[in-house]
Amino acid sequence: MFDTSKRITRRRSSAGPRPPVRPQRPREGFTGPRSGGxxxxxxxxxxxxxxxxxxxxxxxxxxxxxxxxxxxxxxxxxxxxxxxxxxxxxxxxxxxxxxxxxxxxxxxxxxxxxxxxxxxxxxxxNPALRAAAGESLARAFLEVARHRLPGATFDSLLQEALAACGPDGSEESTQSEAPVSVGSPAPLLRRLDGPVVVAAAEERPRALPVVLTPAPEPAEAIG
Missing domain, CATH: 1.20.58 (Methane Monooxygenase Hydroxylase; Chain G, domain 1)
Structure with missing residues (x-):
């Protein structure tokens, strides 16, 4: 009689020694404990x-x-x-x-x-703070304020400071920083439109002239 047990075993072994693995969820985004989770x-x-x-x-x-x-x-x-x-x-x-x-x-x-x-x-x-401290006090203060203040507050104060340092603010700061000598009142005269005032003062004597005429001689009697 033909023995079928060997033939069945041979067919099972030809399919592979391991059963098929069930598909699992992809774990691409998983990081183990070695990377900190x-x-x-x-x-x-x-x-x-x-x-x-x-x-x-x-x-x-x-x-x-x-x-x-x-x-x-x-x-x-x-x-x-x-x-x-x-x-x-x-x-x-x-x-x-x-x-x-x-x-x-x-x-x-x-x-x-x-x-x-x-x-x-x-x-x-912070390396940026160290570099700013080595450059200037204002730069270091700006870097510290950037970390101490919230983002919206820092941006608002920065915009306000930039607006104050605009063209009008720069002209006022230039005039205030310009050196003025004690014995030279020229800037005050220019600010008060001095040339016009001086011209009016020079023309005042000519506006009211004083004319001296000789007294009329008495007429001689005709005899």
């Missing part, structure tokens, strides 16, 4: 609402410190909540979902705080 896009805070990582360079130092403080409070609250859930012996399905969401938000908050610390360190070691 995905960077958060934003963090929802109580006082500031959604704060995006891309907006951190536009915040002033005071705003950045306040955002960091609020994010740290959120992180501490999440850690306390996770400790409470982990201390329980058994968790319900809703509590397990809460633990997963809290863990995810904790990781996002930690990365967000790391982004804030990177921005603060970058500002402390």
């Amino acid at each position: 995905l960077r958060p896009t934003f963090l929802a805070l109580r006082d500031h609402g959604k704060v995006y990582v891309a907006d951190l360079p536009r915040l002033s130092d005071g705003q950045l410190a306040h955002v960091a403080k609020e994010a740290q409070e959120v992180l501490e609250s999440l850690r306390r909540r996770l400790e409470e859930l982990e201390s329980q012996v058994s968790l319900s399905e809703a509590e397990q979902d809460t633990r997963i969401r809290a863990s995810t938000k904790r990781d996002v908050t930690e990365r967000f705080i790391g982004a804030i610390q990177e921005e603060q360190e970058l500002r402390r070691s």
